[in-house]
Amino acid sequence: MKTFTLERSDVGALLDALKRRGYTLLGPTVRDSAIVIDEISRVEDLPVNWTDVQSGASYRLKRREDNAFFGFAVGPTSWKRFLYPPIQHLFAMLRAGKSFALPAGTKESTPSRDPKMAFIGVRPCDVHALAIHDRVLLAGPFVDPLYQLRRNGCFVVAVNCTQAGGTCFCASMNTGPRATEGFDLALTELITHKRHYFLVETGSDRGEALLKSVPVSEAGADEMKEARAACEQAQRQMGRSLDTKQLREVLYQNAEHPRWDAIGARCLTCANCTMVCPTCFCATVEDVTDLGGSRADRIRKWDSCFTLDFSYIHGGSVRASAKARYRQWMTHKLASWVDQFGTSGCVGCGRCITWCPVGIDITEEARAIREGQPTEARTHA
Amino acid sequence: METAPDLQSISAEAALSPMLPRPFVIKRVRRETEDTFTLELEPTGRDDGFSFTPGQFNMVYVFGVGEIPISISGDPARPTTLIHTTRAVGTVTKAMDKLRRGDTLGIRGPYGSPWPLDKAVGRDVVFVAGGIGLAPLRPALYHVVSNRERFGKVVLLYGTRSPADILFREELETWRARFDLDVYVTVDRAMSGWRGNVGVVTTMIPKAPFDPRNAVAMVCGPEIMMRFTAAEMIKRGVDIRDVSVSLERNMKCGIGLCGHCQFGPVFVCKDGPVFPYAQVRDMLVKWEI
Ligand SMILES: Cc1cc2nc3c(=O)[nH]c(=O)nc-3n(C[C@H](O)[C@H](O)[C@H](O)COP(=O)(O)OP(=O)(O)OC[C@H]3O[C@@H](n4cnc5c(N)ncnc54)[C@H](O)[C@@H]3O)c2cc1C
Ligand code: SF4
Ligand code: SF4
Ligand code: FES
Numbered sequence: 001m002k003t004f005t006l007e008r009s010d011v012g013a014l015l016d017a018l019k020r021r022g023y024t025l026l027g028p029t030v031r032d033s034a035i036v037i038d039e040i041s042r043v044e045d046l047p048v049n050w051t052d053v054q055s056g057a058s059y060r061l062k063r064r065e066d067n068a069f070f071g072f073a074v075g076p077t078s079w080k081r082f083l084y085p086p087i088q089h090l091f092a093m094l095r096a097g098k099s100f101a102l103p104a105g106t107k108e109s110t111p112s113r114d115p116k117m118a119f120i121g122v123r124p125c126d127v128h129a130l131a132i133h134d135r136v137l138l139a140g141p142f143v144d145p146l147y148q149l150r151r152n153g154c155f156v157v158a159v160n161c162t163q164a165g166g167t168c169f170c171a172s173m174n175t176g177p178r179a180t181e182g183f184d185l186a187l188t189e190l191i192t193h194k195r196h197y198f199l200v201e202t203g204s205d206r207g208e209a210l211l212k213s214v215p216v217s218e219a220g221a222d223e224m225k226e227a228r229a230a231c232e233q234a235q236r237q238m239g240r241s242l243d244t245k246q247l248r249e250v251l252y253q254n255a256e257h258p259r260w261d262a263i264g265a266r267c268l269t270c271a272n273c274t275m276v277c278p279t280c281f282c283a284t285v286e287d288v289t290d291l292g293g294s295r296a297d298r299i300r301k302w303d304s305c306f307t308l309d310f311s312y313i314h315g316g317s318v319r320a321s322a323k324a325r326y327r328q329w330m331t332h333k334l335a336s337w338v339d340q341f342g343t344s345g346c347v348g349c350g351r352c353i354t355w356c357p358v359g360i361d362i363t364e365e366a367r368a369i370r371e372g373q374p375t376e377a378r379t380h381a
Numbered sequence: 382m383e384t385a386p387d388l389q390s391i392s393a394e395a396a397l398s399p400m401l402p403r404p405f406v407i408k409r410v411r412r413e414t415e416d417t418f419t420l421e422l423e424p425t426g427r428d429d430g431f432s433f434t435p436g437q438f439n440m441v442y443v444f445g446v447g448e449i450p451i452s453i454s455g456d457p458a459r460p461t462t463l464i465h466t467t468r469a470v471g472t473v474t475k476a477m478d479k480l481r482r483g484d485t486l487g488i489r490g491p492y493g494s495p496w497p498l499d500k501a502v503g504r505d506v507v508f509v510a511g512g513i514g515l516a517p518l519r520p521a522l523y524h525v526v527s528n529r530e531r532f533g534k535v536v537l538l539y540g541t542r543s544p545a546d547i548l549f550r551e552e553l554e555t556w557r558a559r560f561d562l563d564v565y566v567t568v569d570r571a572m573s574g575w576r577g578n579v580g581v582v583t584t585m586i587p588k589a590p591f592d593p594r595n596a597v598a599m600v601c602g603p604e605i606m607m608r609f610t611a612a613e614m615i616k617r618g619v620d621i622r623d624v625s626v627s628l629e630r631n632m633k634c635g636i637g638l639c640g641h642c643q644f645g646p647v648f649v650c651k652d653g654p655v656f657p658y659a660q661v662r663d664m665l666v667k668w669e670i
Contacts, residue, residue: 284639
């Protein structure tokens with residue numbers, strides 16, 4: 001890993017270097033009173049001078065005056081939208097007499113061309129979320145070829161956090177506020193009264209090669225120290241915390257804890273939390289035909305364990321109550337994910353807390369279940 | 382609106398594997414009961430047949446209608462034809478019921494874990510089936526019957542709603558006639574002319590002819606029936622580790638990617654559907670896991 005500095009005025013040069021290499025740029029931008037992630041083309045598209053104020057069920061933008069590019073926490077969009085789109089056409093089939101077949105010309109091989117996307121400003125928690133999706137979608141007995149294709153062509157520019165959001169708890173989940181791997185480049189934005197610049201760490205050969213065409217200078221010890229101090233400050237500001245010690249066992253042993261009833265009474269089963277969560281991956285497929293019935297398409301769509309249909313089997317849904325659905329979601333995130341994929345399914349980004357219309361807070365619920373644990377279960381833990 | 386960059390151009394080609402069904406032609410349709418039918422299928426355009434292990438399932442696709450998990454009910458030693466036995470209950474299964482000889486179905490598979498037949502060698506084997514649950518067990522029965530000398534006593538306990546709902550009637554008669562197989566059928570509700578057992582399948586367990594200390598039980602049926610059966614087996618002295626069940630959950634992919642079939646820490650599609658009862662018992666007794 002090499003460390004450089006990049007002046008604020010040269011961020012545009014970094015973006016241009018990526019564009020010249022054929023990358024589509026995706027990054028934070030202000031839209032509909034929120035900082036979302038979308039296609040951007042120049043530095044002016046970034047949320048300059050904006051920050052966000054977040055708490056349970058609340059998100060609003062606020063002006064800042066230091067010309068910061070990345071002076072905010074995570075918004076409602078997560079990067080999964082681009083690697084694992086909400087709606088994905090999987091295939092078309094054409095009726096051929098009594099049989100059916102793929103349209104002529106569709107090849108049964110993986111195409112050679114990787115779509116090239118550069119993610120600008122991926123927060124450390126979201127860098128971890130990408131690694132989690134890699135495990136889910138690429139490391140099992142079956143691989144999602146579309147995800148793989150997009151992921152292969154993905155250039156990650158991480159941005160470390162120097163200011164924590166109101167609902168974040170990455171420090172508890174060991175996913176931030178500083179990214180240590182999983183990126184091509186990692187930036188730390190540093191604003192002092194004398195200078196506004198970025199510390200740039202390389203995380204891959206690709207990242208290092210890109211910097212050859214960007215005006216960077218080698219970083220000195222003071223600059224590195226300044227960046228470290230800024231991240232440490234974010235660590236201290238963390239809006240939430242979650243005690244992860246034996247959390248998996250605590251949740252498994254408390255599947256019938258009365259607290260679930262209380263959450264079930266509040267939860268609207270609106271599925272917001274699963275839509276904004278950067279690691280939720282559940283999907284459904286829809287098979288549809290054209291009016292004449294000669295062409296059928298399969299479409300994959302994001303799904304949520306909060307819907308009644310999700311667990312439907314003939315005779316009824318397995319998880320009919322809101323309580324059971326919330327329990328499934330939270331237990332999956334914090335416990336069964338570990339059994340399934342060797343990692344927690346939560347990176348502590350806080351999105352589910354901010355975007356829950358009734359402000360249900362995963363850290364608060366986990367705490368209540370741990371603390372309200374029947375003593376017998378506790379001695380077993 | 383946020384927009385993903387236009388990457389549609391890659392979709393049609395890249396998505397082909399592993400969610401793409403392969404067309405199979407229906408060679409024969411056999412009506413089992415009023416709502417249940419068996420399809421014999423062959424892959425189109427090739428004659429490589431279909432190998433599988435007993436207990437596995439396929440994702441079965443009806444053109445434009447949908448795709449559902451169905452266990453394979455044929456003989457694993459005769460992989461030239463693929464056999465599925467299905468009960469028509471809803472959208473996709475009813476559409477399957479309308480198909481005739483010469484029509485095509487899409488197939489992906491085989492997926493999932495097998496019945497633990499290796500573990501059963503040299504021991505008594507007890508099959509307990511409820512309703513359509515006999516279909517996923519039939520491949521294991523075929524295997525045991527074809528390799529009869531490798532097993533101890535072989536018992537089938539089968540329960541259905543009424544005499545009219547009995548599946549694979551002829552085969553059951555043939556098996557029942559053999560001196561080396563013990564086949565018991567019971568019905569929830571008898572009709573005039575029924576001279577067999579009446580009552581739930583679990584009532585046959587205490588008297589069934591097998592040695593509980595050296596038996597392996599394979600159970601498939603409604604979840605509640607599997608729980609009570611497992612409990613009866615254990616009560617009779619069968620080691621919990623020797624009881625297996627086949628679970629059913631909503632499945633949209635069958636390959637561990639869609640999340641639908643999760644049951645606590647396991648994915649029923651890739652870790653199951655056949656599980657040692659000990660692995661799932663605690664979850665089965667909790668509400669709505
Ligand atoms: C591993 C496995 C093996 C199975 N083997 C057989 C078999 O051999 N024979 C047989 O008749 N049935 C079997 N089933 C059940 C069969 O999958 C359902 O009856 C079928 O999905 C119902 O679909 P439908 O569209 O006709 O019903 P609808 O009620 O219209 O269902 C709508 C959707 O809900 C889901 N769904 C509904 N019921 C079930 C269910 N019981 N299990 C899983 N998903 C469901 C499906 O996604 C279905 O498309 C099996 C299920 C599983 C999980
Ligand atoms: S569960 Fe909540 S805090 Fe954890 S990763 Fe998902 S959205 Fe972020
Ligand atoms: S926890 Fe909140 S966001 Fe999630 S489904 Fe319930 S009400 Fe919606
Ligand atoms: S059916 Fe999709 S994960 Fe099991």
